[in-house]
Amino acid sequence: MATFTSNPLGFLFNTRAQWRAVGLLNDDELLTKLLYPVILAIGPCVAWYYGTSQIGWTVGDGETILMTKESALHINIAFYIAMLCSLAVIGYFIHWMAETYGSKSSFLKGTVVASYTATPLFFAGLIGFYPVFWVDLLIGIGSLGWAVYLLYVGIPEVMNIPKERGFLYASAVVGICMVIFMSLMGAVVILWDMGMAPVFIDA
Numbered sequence: 001m002a003t004f005t006s007n008p009l010g011f012l013f014n015t016r017a018q019w020r021a022v023g024l025l026n027d028d029e030l031l032t033k034l035l036y037p038v039i040l041a042i043g044p045c046v047a048w049y050y051g052t053s054q055i056g057w058t059v060g061d062g063e064t065i066l067m068t069k070e071s072a073l074h075i076n077i078a079f080y081i082a083m084l085c086s087l088a089v090i091g092y093f094i095h096w097m098a099e100t101y102g103s104k105s106s107f108l109k110g111t112v113v114a115s116y117t118a119t120p121l122f123f124a125g126l127i128g129f130y131p132v133f134w135v136d137l138l139i140g141i142g143s144l145g146w147a148v149y150l151l152y153v154g155i156p157e158v159m160n161i162p163k164e165r166g167f168l169y170a171s172a173v174v175g176i177c178m179v180i181f182m183s184l185m186g187a188v189v190i191l192w193d194m195g196m197a198p199v200f201i202d203a
Contacts, residue, residue, distance in 0.1 A: 008040065011119040011150060019157035022112060030108040037115035037122075041083045044125020045076040051131040071199035078196065082187075083118075086180050090114040093176045094155075101169040103159035113151075113158055120146040148174060 010018040025033070051057075053072040056064040067075070091111025098105035124143030127136050151173060156166030 008036075008119050008122070011116050012123075012146070015150060015153050016157060018116070019154040022109075022116065022154070023158040023160060025109075025112075027106060027108050030106070030112050033112045034108070034115070036112070037084060037087050037118065040119070040122040041080055043122060044083075044128060045080045047126045048079070048128030048131070049073060049076045051128040055130055057131040057133065066201050068199045068201055074196060075198060078191070082184060086184065087111060087114045087118060089180055090173065090177060094173055097169065097172055098159060101159070101161055101165050103161050103169075105159065109158070113154060117147055117151045117154060119150065120144075 007018070022033075049072045052067045052075075053069045054066075056066040058064050088111055091109075091114040092107055094110030094113055095105040095107045096110075098110070120143040124139050127139050152167065152170045155161075155170040155173070156163045159166065159169065161169065
């Protein structure tokens with residue numbers, strides 16, 4: 001069953017079986033699963049680089065807005081690093097809180113759980129190939145809801161704890177995710193002030 005954990009679609013359509021497989025992995029096997037976010041996080045970055053520098057978007061009835069290729073590249077490199085660092089931080093807190101909820105974990109297991117939970121977000125990031133605000137918003141909200149569902153299903157399965165305790169555990173992880181999101185927003189403002197603001201051109 002552990003071989004199923006390399007299949008991203010499995011986490012979307014065969015959720016519980018995939019999480020049970022993750023729960024059976026040892027640290028050596030978990031280490032190889034870190035390639036999962038490293039590879040899948042590339043997709044959204046490529047999509048948004050292409051969408052923002054080649055397709056562009058409009059605000060109301062205005063002209064199409066594009067980023068310069070250099071600006072889009074720098075921002076998407078930072079986006080890639082931020083995604084991986086965020087998953088590592090979330091993974092650390094999943095590990096750190098495990099004992100509180102009567103489970104045992106490791107930093108590797110926590111990071112893998114965080115990474116697989118982000119599967120819907122990786123797929124949703126591909127909408128960047130054609131940036132349309134209302135479509136992006138709907139898909140983004142839907143994928144976020146699906147990711148939260150994966151977390152609530154996965155925590156009890158992987159950590160081998162009762163569902164009631166797993167609900168509290170997963171809720172604490174969601175709280176951590178919200179703090180990280182707000183921190184990233186603050187970091188974006190700081191980076192923009194330091195010269196990493198996007199550079200736009202008219203289509």
